[in-house]
Amino acid sequence: MDRIVVKRSGPLSGQIPIAGAKNTCLKLMCASLLSDEPLTLTNVPRLSDVATLSELLESLGVQIGRLDEGRTLALSATDLTSHLAHYDIVRKLRASFNVLGPLIGRTGEAIVSLPGGCAIGARAVDFHLEGLKAMGAKVDLKDGYVYASGDLKGAEVEFPFPSVGATENVMCAAVRARGTTVIKNAAREPDTKALADCLIAMGADIEGAGTEQIVVRGVDRLHGATHRVITDRIELGTYMVAPGIAGGEVECLGGTRDLLAAFCDKMEAAGLEITQTDAGLKVRHPGGRLKAVDVTTAPFPGFPTDLQAQFMAMMCFAEGTSTLEETIFENRFMHAPELIRMGANIDVQGNTARVTGVDHLRAAPVMATDLRASVSLILAGMAAEGETIVNRVYHLDRGYEHLVRKLRGVGANVERLSE
Structure with a gap:
């Protein structure tokens, strides 16, 4: 194992190119199921998650052409051969569950395994299912599968929490439903707006994406389109943390502040200098120790839960004590014990972690527990004394394209070894 x-x-010192957004790309790939004409996606990140979802879509009858060394995908769902998303594939990738809305929206029937993915909490799919039920779907759970069927009709769907996945699943189903669907307390993430923009390019009638209320007027069919995947804001934030830990100055190509405004505010409060350039976002460490900053994760436009682990790694070196509160997922502090092995001073109580900065960390063998925890340990190792060995790094391949190459390109001493 690597x-x-x-x-x-x-x-x-240097520049890091930021790839297309993983989460956006996966949902756009699922949207290809809604049309019998091809959907071509550009700026596709070359990740194992993309390969996994491709495998699932091909099992449903989608033909996928790969161009430009995989950076462009042409997905054709002209003749779907199945409406069964099997456990063997869905268990590997939670985003696979988002074939549910497109399948039932187009065919009126879907059988989808309950999802897997990173071990960061239950992340129940109740909101997805209740939204579809509100639109007239019959939904049953049996043997670990969701059986959904019905002729969907427009309805009012209000989420107790602005779930990204549920918003996107319901929106995709509503595109082909009869009548108008109003989604209230909708997710406002750039990924969700990007999905709506793609659906609109395919002929959907959607208003309000990026706000708390989305209105979808169903159409009879969607046509093909070509759509560019937006910049990955989580990869962007991850590399912005790198100079915060190791020092220096890094320009993240393709980054814009609007993707991460709340995160940028906290980075600047810690003492980092962030500048928007013509090419992206430049982050500069002014020298000395950063300041401790409190963080509470929240749905967009708040501080992203997917950047909490990386920010915690940076706070391990800050002057003072910071409090990090996780409000999105349970079990999202699994990186904390590994950082403690390296000498970090972290106290976790429930969904809150108190991090008191130390002068230095010491290298140690550590275990990656999920995608974002993996990269936080690598970042921490860049300012630790000795040689940090991060095991179980297959998680990284799910969300970071050429991570070692990109970090080495700006001067980091990082190497990937295969047994």
């Missing part, structure tokens, strides 16, 4: 070896690095 592992990543990290030695003390810095100061960093």
Whole structure:
């Protein structure tokens, strides 16, 4: 099994190109099921998650052409051969569950395994299912599968919490439903708006994406389109943290502040300098120790839960004590014990972690527990004394394209080893 070896690095200097957004790309791929004409996606990140979802879509009858070394995908769902999303594939990738809305929207029937993915909490799919039921779907759970069927009709769907996945599943189903669907307390993430923009390019009638209320007027069919995947804001934020830990100055190509406004505010409060350039976002460490900053994760436009682990790694070196509150997922502090193994001073109580900065960390063998935890340990290792060995790094391949190459490109001492 591969592992990543990290030695003390810095100061960093240079540019890092930011890939297309993983979460956006996966949902756009699912949207291809809604039309019998091809959907072509550009700026596709080359990740194992994309490969996994491709495998699932091909099992449903979608033909996928890969161009430009995989950076462009042409997906044709002209003749669907199945409406069964099997457990063997869905268990590997939670986003696979988002074939549910497109399948029932187009064919009136779907059988989809309950999802898997990173072990960061239950993340129940109740909101997805209740939304479809409100639109007239008959939904049953049996043997770990969701059986959904029915002729969907427009309805009012209000979520108790602005779930990204549920918003996107219901929106995709509503595109082909009869009548108008109003989604209240909808997710406002850039990924959700990007999905709506793609659906509109395919002929959907959608208003309000990116706000708390989305109005979808059903249409008889969607046509093909070509759509570019937006910049990955989580990859962007991850590499912005790198100079915050190792020092120096890094320009993240393709980044814009609007993707991460709340995150940028906290980075600046810690003492980092962030500048919007013509090419992206530049992050500069002014020298000395950063300041401790409190963070509470929240749905967009709040502080992203997917950047909490990386920010915690940076706070391990800050002056003072920071409090990080996780409000989105339970079990999202699994990186904390590994950072403690490296000498971090972290106290976790329920959904809150108190991090008191230390002068330095010490290298140690650590275990990656999920995608974002994996990269937080690599970042921490860049300012630790000695050689940090990060095991179980297959998580990284799910969400970071050429991570080692990109970090080495700005001066980080990082190496991937295969047994």
